[in-house]
Amino acid sequence: MKSYLLKRLLYSLLTLWLVSLFIFAIARILPGDPVQGVLMASHMGIADNNLIEGLRAKFGIDQPLPIQYLVWVKNFIIGDFGVSIASGEKVFEMFMKRLPVTLELFMGSAIWSMLIGFSCGIISAVRRNSFLDHLLTVGAVLGLSIPVFWEGIVLIYLLSVMTHILPPSGYVPFTESITGNLLAMAMPTFIMGTQGAGLIARYVRSSLLSVLGQDFIRTAYAKGLSERQVLIRHALKPAMIPVTTVAGLTFGYVTAGSFIVEYMFAIPGLGRMGVNAIFANDFPVIQATLFIVAINILAVNFLVDVLYGYLDPRVKVRS
């Protein structure tokens, strides 16, 4: 098991390195000189060489590209994400201010994903080929294929404009009003959650169906256990093994979706910060946001691998 985990960790680090190179390159490819952007805003584009040089040094772009890359990685490791070109704020501070908002969004969407995905998947598998199964299958496919922004507009219209149940957008901090916070986050988390829920439901259904066809399930029924007992005690755990991987992958979709959902619902989180940074060519923020997203996805995938080993003893044996 140890060597299995070590191997996964090495793969993750290798991927992270490649991703870091990719992100560094993307931030440099964006059209426009960031220093000229700063000068345009603060000095109407007029500046002497000392100031231009000073600003280049401040943003670390006065060095050759390989050095810039190494400095960026080194600083990132010690928690120095640089300074935002647009606002002059420290990126780490900007990040920390917005992290709780995005974490809440992720947690909320994960709850919706699991809740909807597992229950629909289980019902579909248990009531295989029934009308309910077909209905839930259509629902799952819709959840998977409907673009986030479209779903957002439709739900805003239904739940806010027509029925006034939920606010159409905005964010209320939990510390300010618990009800306000839950109401404001209900729709965005649901929309992000349904993306993952569709995928989870499909996998739970097929995985559970394959497990329910196995001999040990027949034996369990033969022992006189009820359908519910068979399902909970014997079928669910083995059926969860492939689903765990999918749930991990879903995190990636959700992360990407958060850029759109935060922008659309005017939520002041990391995704919105990333979108604003792209529009403003604010490369320190772009780099930090993308890299943190990449780290999160890799960390979740690594956790999934660890969990896989726990759920499926064959993995341990093979490793």
Add this chain to the structure above:
Amino acid sequence: MNKRNGLSRALKSTGIAICYAIIGLIFLSYGLSYGEAWAEAKPEAKQGFMEWGEKYCPEKPVSGGYLRVASPYYIGSMNPNHFPVMDWVTMSYMYEKLIILDGNYKPTIPWLAESWQFIDETTVLMKLRKGVLFHDGSSFSAKSLKYQMEWIMDEENYAWTRSWLEPLQAVELVDEYTVRWRFKRPWGSFLGTLASVPGFMISSQALEKDAAQKKSERITHELIPLRRKAKAEQDLVKAAQLHKEIEGLEEQQKKYQALAQDGKPLDTSPVGTGPYMLEAASTDNYLTLKRNPDWWFGKSIGKPEMPYFDGIRVSIIPDPSVRLANLKAGEIDSIVLNPIQYRQVKDDSKLTVSTFPVNFLVYMIFNHAKGPCSDIRVRKAISHAIDREALVMGTQQGLGRIASCMYPDDHWAHNPELKPVSYDPELSKKLLAEAGFANGLTLKGFVINTPEAQAFTKAQMAMLEKVGITWKPMFLSITGMIEPFKKLDFDLLGSMYPFIQEPDHIATLLYDPKSPFNNGRSSNSKAIELIKSGREITREESRRKTYFELEKTLCDNYEDVWLFWPTAVLASSKNLTGLNLEMYKSYGEGYHFSHPQWFKDGRP
């Protein structure tokens, strides 16, 4: 500067105040020219818009509640003299100008300036309103005005409005509330300039600290390469010189740091005299402003309960559809919509929907310095290839007025004899063939990367394609545009000019070769002469004729492709009242600044 979306409040602050009849009265009473007619101005006695009875609104104003509005962005740049100016929605509640504009964009209404008198063509004596306080408690006075003008003129402060004050020689203090303006030469656009961005009064106390802070930051940046050079310098004499320079800068920095102590950046903590002042800001979420209990205007007319709202909440909502959903759901009270959204609200019984012309210009810029567009035949071909009527119908729901040149059709400087360029694709093809592009022409360019601009640009691309012009614009951020602008790496651009007020400003910014905003490098010698004259002439009729001539000159040379002047769609909750649209259209800024709205139910 982005445009329609983000400028709901500021749109309201454009135009309005004295009607022509009143101007006529002023003329009669003084029997003099336009310049001299400005000599004395006292609003209470002469302003037709100073009406609060039945004509204005039959209901009695009710105080209370927070007005909820929305803005697509908040970039934390709330000193109006700092570029880019994108936070107008919030700023327009907090700052006030010395002079405001009437319904024809003439700077005739005294606001923070009480009256002015032209002593001669280069000297103006101006009396300021007494008892006006900035939000930080400091007094608005001759000293604060002088400090602000000198701050703008100081090139170390990099105010984007500095070039507008170029004719100004000095602001002299006469007494606590009187200043004497001295010009280098006659200055026709003087009052128009004070009715524009430089005229927004900022607390000198806050401005001084902010300027010191910015200068200190700049020294920090400048010291980095100097220290490096000093460290690497082998020659002892040169190294000593560098060290001396560093010490000098460090001394200066200490001085600025001491000055900046306890100061807050003006960009995020604006200090004006307006009816509302900053209460709280949550990044990318909202800003709240609270009522200014010391607002001078209400008190000066015996209505101390003005402004009526307890405060304003500006929600930052980037998506236009979500902004509209918020209005429909009752989460916000008033917004300016995209014309494309007009159909979705016009029959909504819960909303009051109004449309009114705005002083913006949507246009295309040619590269005059190099490439095919330096040939007038190509410029003409492009101009005739655009079906402006279809563009307004297709992209603006028909809301917009086809432009014949740059000044809007309700602006006093607009030449009414000019007709919009006709849609004539056959003529375009002929002209292209004459210019040597019979087999087609490919043009490069760029446009801002907003969804609205993209939709609009695609329609223009299709129209140009019909005559054999393939326009391949890139969609870029403002920062992304800086480099291609500098390198002149384009043939044709899509653009928009907001808030056309003083005619000299747009003319100078777009067509003066020295302007940093003359992106097309236009260099029309006759136009340059006319711009110079327009800036200097003080008599109204001569100025008007000069601008008529300027527009004609620009049109004859197909200097740009003027497309249309947009129409704004204002949608508000029925609970919001106190806006008399007819008076608003007639008196522009004069009405808007003096007639705050309120909630019918005074929402607690």
